[in-house]
Amino acid sequence: METLHHTPLHAAHNKLGARMVPFAGWDMPVMYSSILDEARAVRNKCGIFDISHMGRLYIEGEDALALLQRTTTNDVGTLGLGKAHYSLIPNPEGGIIDDIIVYRVGPSRFLVVINASNSDKDIDWLKTHASSGVQFNVVTNDTVMIAVQGPDAVDLVARTLKSPEVKEIDRFCFAPLEFAAEGSKFAITACRTGYTGEDGFELIAPADAGERLWGSLMEQGAVPCGLGARDTLRIEAGYPLYGHEIDDFTSPVEALLMWAVSLTKGEFIGRESIVSLKAGKPTRKLMGLKSVQRMQPRQGYTLFSNGEKIGTITSGTFSPVNNLTLAMAYVDSWAAVPGTVVQIQVRDKYVDAEIIPKKAMLQFAR
Amino acid sequence: MATTPEDLKYSKTHEWVRIEGGVVTIGITDHAQAELGDITYLDLPEPGRLLQFDAQFGEIESVKAVSELFSPVSGTVTEINSSIIDHTEVVNEDPFGQGWLIKVELSDSSELAQLMTAEDYVKFAEAGAH
Numbered sequence: 001m002e003t004l005h006h007t008p009l010h011a012a013h014n015k016l017g018a019r020m021v022p023f024a025g026w027d028m029p030v031m032y033s034s035i036l037d038e039a040r041a042v043r044n045k046c047g048i049f050d051i052s053h054m055g056r057l058y059i060e061g062e063d064a065l066a067l068l069q070r071t072t073t074n075d076v077g078t079l080g081l082g083k084a085h086y087s088l089i090p091n092p093e094g095g096i097i098d099d100i101i102v103y104r105v106g107p108s109r110f111l112v113v114i115n116a117s118n119s120d121k122d123i124d125w126l127k128t129h130a131s132s133g134v135q136f137n138v139v140t141n142d143t144v145m146i147a148v149q150g151p152d153a154v155d156l157v158a159r160t161l162k163s164p165e166v167k168e169i170d171r172f173c174f175a176p177l178e179f180a181a182e183g184s185k186f187a188i189t190a191c192r193t194g195y196t197g198e199d200g201f202e203l204i205a206p207a208d209a210g211e212r213l214w215g216s217l218m219e220q221g222a223v224p225c226g227l228g229a230r231d232t233l234r235i236e237a238g239y240p241l242y243g244h245e246i247d248d249f250t251s252p253v254e255a256l257l258m259w260a261v262s263l264t265k266g267e268f269i270g271r272e273s274i275v276s277l278k279a280g281k282p283t284r285k286l287m288g289l290k291s292v293q294r295m296q297p298r299q300g301y302t303l304f305s306n307g308e309k310i311g312t313i314t315s316g317t318f319s320p321v322n323n324l325t326l327a328m329a330y331v332d333s334w335a336a337v338p339g340t341v342v343q344i345q346v347r348d349k350y351v352d353a354e355i356i357p358k359k360a361m362l363q364f365a366r
Numbered sequence: 367m368a369t370t371p372e373d374l375k376y377s378k379t380h381e382w383v384r385i386e387g388g389v390v391t392i393g394i395t396d397h398a399q400a401e402l403g404d405i406t407y408l409d410l411p412e413p414g415r416l417l418q419f420d421a422q423f424g425e426i427e428s429v430k431a432v433s434e435l436f437s438p439v440s441g442t443v444t445e446i447n448s449s450i451i452d453h454t455e456v457v458n459e460d461p462f463g464q465g466w467l468i469k470v471e472l473s474d475s476s477e478l479a480q481l482m483t484a485e486d487y488v489k490f491a492e493a494g495a496h
Contacts, residue, residue, distance in 0.1 A: 019403075034458075035429045036404040228403070228429060294407040294454070296427060318406040318429055323452070347425075347432070 007052035008144045008210035016224055023227060024116035026053040031226040036320040038229035039236075042196050043321055043366055046150035047225035048217050055119035056139050056204065059126070060109040063133035068102060068110060071129050071269055073252065075262035079104045084172050084191055086260050088252055089122060094273030095248040096255070098122050099240065101193060103174055111189075111204075113145075115242045129269070144210035146203045148217060149233075153200030157190065160216045166190055166201070179205060181212040188213070195230065197237030197362045232317040236326050236365035238288055238358030244299055244315045245286055245328055254282040254330065256358065284311065285336040288361040289327040291353035294318065295346040297327040304343045304350070310335040313344065319365045326361050327353070368397040368491070371462055375478060376487035377438035379420075382462065383481060390439055393466040394426065394457065397491045402428040405454040410435075410446045410468055417441055417470060419477050424467070426457075435467070439477055445469040 004027035013020065018029035029050065031038060041047045059067065068076040074087035081104050089097040098118040103111040114122045119140070127136060148157050158166045161177050169175050174191035186209035194200045205213050218224065231241070240246045245255055252261050252274060261274060289297065297316030302309055316327030327344070335342070338357055343350040356364075370376070375383040380398035384391040399405065407427035417423050417437040424435040446468050450456045457465035472478075482490060 030430070031403060034404050036406075036455075232429065294427075294452075296406065296429070298432075318404075320404075 005053070007050055008207040009050045009052065009214055012211050012214050013050065018224075018226060021227070024053060026116060028053055029224075029226040031228045032224050035226070035228035035232060036318070038223060038225040039232045040320055041223035042150045042198055042225060042229065042233055044151070046148065046152040046156050046200075046222045047229065048214065048222040049147040049149070049225050049230055050144070050214070051147050051202070052140075052144045052210070053116040054140075054145055055114040055116060055122065056143060056145065057112050057114070057123065058105070058109065058137040058139065059112055059134060060106070060137070061134045062108060063131045064108050064110055067126065067130050067134050068112075069265060069268060071126055072100065072102060073261040073268065073270075073274075074102070075265040076102060076104070076110070077265060081106065082173055082175065084174055084193060088257065088260055089125065090252070090268070090270030090274065091248055092270055092273065094251045094253075094270050094277050096242075096246045096250055096252065097125055097248060098242060099246060103191065118242060142207055143204050144207055144213070146205070146210075146214060146217065147194055147196075147200065148203065148222060149194045149196040149198045149200035151198060152221070153198065156217065156220045156222055157201050157203070159220050160213075161188075161190070179209055179213055179216075181209065181216065184209075186213075195237075195239055196233040197239070197365070231315075232319070235315045235317045235328065236319050236361060238328065238361040240286070240328075241315060251277045251282070253277045254284050255286045281333065283333055284330045285333055286314070286358060287329055287331045287336050287338075288356040288358045289313075289316070289329055289342075289344070289353040290356050290361070290364055291325045291327075291344070291351055293325060293351045293353075294323070295349065295351050296325050297329070297344045297346065297351070297353070302345045303329050303331060304345065305335050305340065310342065321365055324364055325353075326365060328358065331355065368395070368400055369462070370396065370484045370488050372484045374462070374484065375438070375481035376484065376490075377436065377481055378490065379436040379438070380491070381436065381438045383438050383478070385478065388475070389444060389469055389471050390441075391466050392438060392468050392470060393461055394435070395487070395491070396461050399458050399461045399465075402426065402431065402433060404429045405457045408451060408454055408457070408467070410451075411443050413443050413445060415443045417443060419474070437470070438481055439470055439472055440474050441470040441472045443468055444471050
């Protein structure tokens with residue numbers, strides 16, 4: 001049996017009584033006391049998540065920019081220093097190998113954050129396409145990554161790091177900061193990003209600072225949140241998760257992720273396929289769904305309109321703030337009309353739900 | 367640590383039974399609610415429905431999973447706890463009290479002998495714990 005990786009916060013999770021589960025080869029907290037209480041904490045105040053399982057690698061060297069331009073969809077050429085963007089690693093057929101965040105750390109130095117479940121696959125793929133002018137430095141095991149999310153998150157990070165200037169960091173920008181604890185000082189990176197729909201930061205710190213940073217954030221009032229709450233929150237915000245909304249066989253066209261694809265930056269792997277998929281109009285589209293029924297739509301459940309099959313659920317969750325359920329589904333393009341009431345087959349029952357744009361989901365979760 | 371009241375009987379499918387004359391109250395155990403996590407949906411039978419020992423009588427759903435509810439007795443449903451349908455969190459908060467599920471008029475009280483005592487249930491639940 002494969003042994004599970006531990007993040008530098010593993011002992012802290014056990015001390016907090018977390019329920020641990022295997023996730024993408026890591027032993028991770030799914031919840032501490034209640035998934036829904038943790039999700040509410042993020043919507044109302046501030047929650048913290050250990051996301052150290054996500055892959056982190058520096059890509060640098062004279063050909064680093066060219067490599068990322070060729071293997072990712074967004075335009076790294078126009079990405080400013082100190083800025084980050086969401087992007088995709090496409091395959092030649094226009095499918096999605098992974099969705100990632102690219103940070104421009106220097107003119108020829110980038111930090112790439114990738115999904116834990118795709119870590120090996122992504123690194124192999126990028127190395128396959130890299131020239132000798134590119135160096136890879138995987139820092140996943142040397143660092144912790146903590147997401148601090150919620151309406152109070154920015155203030156809370158400012159207090160924890162004793163640096164009010166974090167409030168000046170714009171969305172999708174990052175800055176080097178310092179975390180001081182018990183006489184030691186640690187260099188950290190604070191990026192104003194997240195996966196919950198709320199404001200906040202994702203902090204990257206040296207592994208040996210992890211427990212102290214986690215503890216300091218808790219002292220300032222942050223609520224520890226597990227992967228369960230993280231999943232609920234990202235579904236409520238209409239954000240895709242690899243293996244649910246996107247995979248090697250879904251295109252950014254049907255996933256409505258073309259905002260992360262630059263067709264003007266020049267050639268990249270998969271560009272031709274994406275251009276032709278876009279020209280041909282997608283046969284299905286990723287849409288949001290909202291229902292007042294409590295039964296949760298789950299991945300694989302079928303969607304009907306007037307008895308005709310029109311789609312498949314990719315993710316769904318109970319949304320605790322307003323006692324609704326929110327879900328995402330691939331819906332046949334002709335039926336993907338916001339405002340339409342459709343039926344989700346939940347085991348032996350049919351549950352009414354309204355089609356809404358993904359971007360409209362979050363307002364119903366607050 | 368899960369609580370397990372001494373005065374109740376328990377099934378292997380993690381329901382509890384409170385015996386009060388010919389009518390019993392049924393719910394899920396503290397151990398079961400903790401395993402499920404936040405309960406969000408309950409599908410309970412209508413009053414009047416006939417239940418069979420060890421047969422499915424409903425469904426309970428949490429954020430993470432869907433589980434079937436199995437009847438620890440045979441008999442007729444006399445009442446359901448309608449106050450929890452829109453407040454499913456009560457089953458998490460008070461599984462042996464306000465979070466009860468249904469009341470059943472027994473048709474065969476001899477079946478009660480097949481249920482476990484609190485002491486046996488604790489051992490059973492610990493052995494199955496993962």
